[in-house]
Amino acid sequence: EAGVTQFPSHSVIEKGQTVTLRCDPISGHDNLYWYRRVMGKEIKFLLHFVKESKQDESGMPNNRFLAERTGGTYSTLKVQPAELEDSGVYFCASSQSGQGRYNSPLHFGNGTRLTVT
Amino acid sequence: GESVGLHLPTLSVQEGDNSIINCAYSNSASDYFIWYKQESGKGPQFIIDIRSNMDKRQGQRVTVLLNKTVKHLSLQIAATQPGDSAVYFCADTLLMNSGGYQKVTFGTGTKLQVIP
Numbered sequence: 001e002a003g004v005t006q007f008p009s010h011s012v013i014e015k016g017q018t019v020t021l022r023c024d025p026i027s028g029h030d031n032l033y034w035y036r037r038v039m040g041k042e043i044k045f046l047l048h049f050v051k052e053s054k055q056d057e058s059g060m061p062n063n064r065f066l067a068e069r070t071g072g073t074y075s076t077l078k079v080q081p082a083e084l085e086d087s088g089v090y091f092c093a094s095s096q097s098g099q100g101r102y103n104s105p106l107h108f109g110n111g112t113r114l115t116v117t
Numbered sequence: 118g119e120s121v122g123l124h125l126p127t128l129s130v131q132e133g134d135n136s137i138i139n140c141a142y143s144n145s146a147s148d149y150f151i152w153y154k155q156e157s158g159k160g161p162q163f164i165i166d167i168r169s170n171m172d173k174r175q176g177q178r179v180t181v182l183l184n185k186t187v188k189h190l191s192l193q194i195a196a197t198q199p200g201d202s203a204v205y206f207c208a209d210t211l212l213m214n215s216g217g218y219q220k221v222t223f224g225t226g227t228k229l230q231v232i233p
Contacts, residue, residue, distance in 0.1 A: 004160070031218060043161070043206060043223040055218050091160050095219070105151050106208075106221060108160030 002026065004109035006092050012115045018080040021112045025074070025094030032075050033095075033106060034067060038088040046090075049075060050097075082116045089113050125204060127228040136194040140207030140224045145188060147209035149219070152181060152192045155204045155226070164192070164205075194229075202231045 005024045013019050025032045034046040046065070047057040051072035060067070064083070069075040079086055093106035130136045142150070148169040153161035167174045167181045167190075174181050180193040190207045207224040 033221070035223070042225045045220075045222065048218065048220075050218055056213075056220065093160075105163045105166055106161075108153075108162070110158065110160045 004092055004094050004107050006090075006109035006112050008112055009110065010113045010115075012117065013082055014117055015084055016081045018078065019082055019114060021077045021079075021090055021092075021114070023075045023077070023092030023109060025092070026107055028096070029094035029107070030072070030097045031095040032069060033093045034075070034077055035091045035093065036088050037091065037111075038085075043091065046077075079114070082114075084116050087114055087116045125226050125228045127230060129230045129232060130197050131232050132197060132199060134197055136192075136197045136201070136229060138192045138194075138205050138227045138229065140190045140192075140227075142188050142190060142207065142209040142222070142224065144209060144211055144222070145185070147211050147222075149210040149212070150181070150183060150190055151208045151210070151221075152179075152190075153206045153208060153223075154201075155206060157203075161206055197229075197231050199231045199233055202229055204228050 004026055007022045011019050030051050032049040035043050037043045045059040047060055047067050048055045049069045052069050066078045089111040091108050091111045093108045095106050096104045151166045152164040154164050155161045165176045165179050165181050167183050172183050178195045182191045194201055204226045206226045208221050211220045213220050
């Protein structure tokens with residue numbers, strides 16, 4: 001079974017430019033999450049899709065960030081225009097649907113390291 | 118978890134010794150807890166989980182202890198090896214919408230350094 005894949009692995013852009021990150025979850029996983037880790041700090045939640053619908057986007061920092069998951073398969077996270085404080089590692093994770101009271105762990109990709117200069 | 122600024126808590130242990138990594142969570146309603154290991158250049162990897170109706174669970178060389186009274190989680194690694202060097206995160210999960218989805222919150226992370 002292929003794991004969660006993210007592209008690109010690294011991106012260096014200038015302030016004001018646009019970057020689009022892509023995540024392909026594990027096949028069959030309805031839940032898709034975006035997280036980010038800014039240097040030295042905890043992993044912060046950005047948003048959560050269930051299939052193609054945004055279940056929770058309370059962690060999105062501002063309207064410069066736009067996430068989509070058309071068709072409920074892969075997802076993209078666009079940052080436009082990028083600012084210096086957007087630098088960090090962006091992780092995508094997926095999980096199976098909840099089964100009543102039983103949760104399942106998140107499976108993470110290797111992340112995209114974004115550097116805004 | 119609370120941010121500790123730019124520096125992660127670090128635990129240094131001698132190879133072969135046991136390691137104990139601690140974590141505090143804030144939501145008393147959380148009902149599922151996971152420990153993740155993150156190595157450089159990789160995403161967090163699942164180590165072990167525990168549900169709120171348990172207080173201890175053992176895996177291979179790892180044990181997770183849950184104290185719901187004080188909202189504390191710990192990860193014990195037996196006979197620590199150089200390959201265990203990584204950042205360890207705890208995560209607590211709150212089941213939302215009658216099991217429709219889970220809200221996962223991560224702790225700050227602890228860096229484990231194994232001294233050969």
